[in-house]
Amino acid sequence: MTKADIVNEIAKNTGIDKVTVLTTVEAFMETVKDSLSKNENVYLRGFGSFVIKQRAEKTARNISKNTTIIIPAHNIPSFKPAKTFVSVVK
Incomplete structure (x- = not known):
């Protein structure tokens, strides 16, 4: 949709x-x-929550160049559905 x-x-x-x-x-x-x-998180009762999750710093590899890079810590948006929302979707 x-x-x-x-x-x-x-x-x-x-x-x-x-x-x-x-x-x-x-x-x-x-x-x-x-x-x-x-x-600031957004809470919609009966629907779900839009929240910020923090990702820790991590090491990643570029296989084609055989190099290692550091991905810094960063925030990502996330949606967590409410229990009533999940029960309707099941």
Whole structure:
């Protein structure tokens, strides 16, 4: 399902015009991105959590050049679904 499909489905179910729904969906995504960039997790009860996970520094190998590189510690965004979400998907 794409963002356009989500917008169409919400517009159909609520009767709100697609332009307003698209603006709302994009504002939601931008708000989540902004919060995560500030290291603030986003918790949506009954849906899940968007959290920042920290990856430790590690050593990696480039096999073709036979060299070793160090990948520094960094943060990555992650989504953890709520238990009710998981039970619906099963």
